[in-house]
Amino acid sequence: MKDTPYSDCDFMKEAIEEAKKAEEIGEVPIGAVIVKDNKVIASAYNLRESEQRSVAHAELLAIDEACKVTGSWRLTGCTLYVTLEPCAMCSGAIVLSRVERVVYGASDPKGGCAGTLMNLLDDERFNHQAEISRGVMEEECGSMLSSFFRTLREKRKEEKRRKKETFDTSSDEML
Numbered sequence: 001m002k003d004t005p006y007s008d009c010d011f012m013k014e015a016i017e018e019a020k021k022a023e024e025i026g027e028v029p030i031g032a033v034i035v036k037d038n039k040v041i042a043s044a045y046n047l048r049e050s051e052q053r054s055v056a057h058a059e060l061l062a063i064d065e066a067c068k069v070t071g072s073w074r075l076t077g078c079t080l081y082v083t084l085e086p087c088a089m090c091s092g093a094i095v096l097s098r099v100e101r102v103v104y105g106a107s108d109p110k111g112g113c114a115g116t117l118m119n120l121l122d123d124e125r126f127n128h129q130a131e132i133s134r135g136v137m138e139e140e141c142g143s144m145l146s147s148f149f150r151t152l153r154e155k156r157k158e159e160k161r162r163k164k165e166t167f168d169t170s171s172d173e174m175l
């Protein structure tokens with residue numbers, strides 16, 4: 001056990017480790033952990049492609065696990081660490097499960113609902129608000145995503161090029 005208290009960075013590193021597991025299986029690298037009393041009680045990574053489930057986001061899977069572990073749908077006193085800003089669905093689940101605090105790494109300009117497109121976590125019309133800390137290890141979280149998409153684009157380009165080559169040679173043979 002560490003003597004000094006764990007910091008947000010320590011737990012974000014664990015979320016990043018989860019994200020790496022996603023990347024290893026070809027998923028968009030997003031990872032999440034849920035911490036209670038300075039201990040990780042649930043961890044998960046994005047599994048949308050592998051499971052072909054639109055709801056298999058890291059945060060939702062982690063929330064589900066945390067509810068099982070604690071035996072309660074109320075995640076009072078829990079902090080959720082996630083490498084990318086939560087989407088509308090996950091932000092909704094965070095509010096509904098009463099997660100106390102959310103710490104995220106990179107912002108999501110295309111889907112972020114914890115402050116970027118809107119802020120579902122801090123809307124007083126709901127009966128629960130979560131405290132938010134943004135930009136924790138943002139650089140690491142963001143670059144993991146951008147390099148994943150860069151590699152994906154290169155792969156697709158290469159595939160297209162190869163397909164074209166096969167097509168060209170087969171049409172040559174036909175002449």
Ligand SMILES: [Zn+2]
Pocket residue numbers: 057058059086087088089090091
């Ligand atoms: Zn989500």
